[in-house]
Amino acid sequence: MTVERPATDEGAPPDPGGTAGPPRGTIMRDVAKLAGVSHQTVSRVLNGHPHVRPETRLRVLEAMRSLNYRRNLTARTLATRRSHTLGIIGFETTLFGPASLLYGIEHAAREAGYLVSVVTVRELDRRPVLAAMDRLAQHAVDGIIAIAPKAAITTALAQAPPGLCRVAVGGAGEADGTPAVRIDNALGARLATRHLLDLGHATVHHVAGPADWPEAAERVRGWRATLDDAGAPVPPVDPRWWNAKSGYERGRLLACDPAVTAIFCANDRIALGVLRALHETGRSVPADVSVVGFDDMPDSGYFVPPLTTVRQDFTELGRRSIALLLGQMRGDPAHAGGGDRADRVVVAPELVVRGSTAGPPPR
Amino acid sequence: MTVERPATDEGAPPDPGGTAGPPRGTIMRDVAKLAGVSHQTVSRVLNGHPHVRPETRLRVLEAMRSLNYRRNLTARTLATRRSHTLGIIGFETTLFGPASLLYGIEHAAREAGYLVSVVTVRELDRRPVLAAMDRLAQHAVDGIIAIAPKAAITTALAQAPPGLCRVAVGGAGEADGTPAVRIDNALGARLATRHLLDLGHATVHHVAGPADWPEAAERVRGWRATLDDAGAPVPPVDPRWWNAKSGYERGRLLACDPAVTAIFCANDRIALGVLRALHETGRSVPADVSVVGFDDMPDSGYFVPPLTTVRQDFTELGRRSIALLLGQMRGDPAHAGGGDRADRVVVAPELVVRGSTAGPPPR
DNA sequence: GACGACCATGTGATCGATAACAACCAGGAG
């Protein structure tokens, strides 16, 4: 029977992969030959199929080890149509939030046995997002996760090549058929605003992020709703970019108004600018004015003073988005998308109280 | 001759890719059939080979367009052994520096026609780095770029699977055979220290980064050399982690010593902590103490006061590392590695003077 | 003792491209 015969007979082909020639890596056939089995049996061992005699399995494993065999994932992908690679479309990935998201996603993907390929887009138009998806699709990714802070990305996602699973993470998760994972921005804004009102402030001013970013809009919404609920007046907002410069400029104006005693900023960078503006105009924080941020960047605790802020758990966000994507790929109906509720994951943020908030100054 | 015959004869196979069946994408054969040529001719058109009649080429292109054909890169990779994918091994990619590097690398790679796959490692031991390389190698990347701030990564890189090109970016570029791209950290430190000395300070204190990070060590070296050259005393250093907490703790100590009038910090985050410590102890910046950072993070210009710092051009760094890697892959001898000098690219940083530096206080 | 079920394994086709080689055609040299 075949098991007993030595590994070197078999009609004696003229040793094509012999000693000469370019150093081609060891392949399944080499392992099979050494173990005295067929390549198919090697494949079975590799994929953990049942119906392989333990003794045979050991012999194959031993052969793989001694030849230092690694399977060629390209060939596997071609045959199975599954690349075990996920595509990530990123935007502004040098910022702390997106970078953290990327980090969390990569980690979760690896644990699930996937490699991630990253494409960053510089503008949030439909065109470059479609191009990115196309590129990823050509590279045969099994699914796509888009870091999608603006609606343009999400709508572009809906036009993905059919059959390619996708998930949007971040943004506001507008319902347009693409499963999404996001932070509850409105809740975060409520927590911040509530905190300030509870400290006794008559109202809370807000330095908002860009108006066309759903995340910024949601934070405005949560802030306004909380003020309304409390019967507090709602000051005007003037949306700006997510950086310290915006906070500084807006802060200089707010600082002139002695009625301003509490400011909720759309993110920590804006808060940094606001803090500097207040400092420069001689308004002390938190004695004269309280400030709250959003994100909990790594060093927010070392601003002057340490910043009270709303923490987003980006790692969790990454984990949840991978889970959602994999569920969808598995055909799990709970994640199928399209109107059902399980395809909208919302993660709760958390208020971190530090030294930049206190009660209003006595009048 | 074959060109004239309609696309539908050819022994009439029973329309295998017809209307029924699973929606398999269009492949080269479909295009070939529609254009009335062989699949090989389609391949020639796709790869821009000469010796294709212009008329034929147009017919093929037209067929590709009308079928919305996209070539299967997996099959191409299997046949050519080139995946047009690069592997990136990242460390601490949520920090501004590495995140920017990643961004720059991805951009440059895309322009060169490559996709990037990212693996982040959590510890800088040899083991996880080797595992990361292994994973990337299995996915058939054409080359590897490692964001390599510590020596452990670089030495691990040297053990990469033979034949796999690699480049280290960041770190200090220790000569161990791996081509490397890096910032001239010593020069950056010199610029900062020189700037402070030129302002009239008797000496410059330094809050260093972790001792086992070559980048931190190089900055210490540049700082010390500059002091030596000027005949200034060299205060002791106490290496710490790259965050604001370190700067704060060290800053509290330095603030107690009235002789301290100038502090050079190993990065902007440390500088943030130092600024806070000085502020809390009532030492004014820059009137009493001058502070310089390193990195030029996005909001350093909005610290209190705006931070004078050393700017690293991460985008350029990414561009250069891709260029080096591609040159090496091309077999270009100028980039071959192994003792020759062209495989050590050093990028010069730049001093950005803002409001945190001034002359020493009058005694 | 013949039959079928089931385990263990091998054989050949297939995934979708590229590479190597052969075939056909036209035109110029001898």
Place this chain on the structure above:
DNA sequence: CTCCTGGTTGTTATCGATCACATGGTCGTC
């Protein structure tokens, strides 16, 4: 007119895995 050369195209093997199916044993059963 024949031969040779080189542009244009087709045919077949190949990359390295998986998948579908066939095959040859072992075992229990009637």
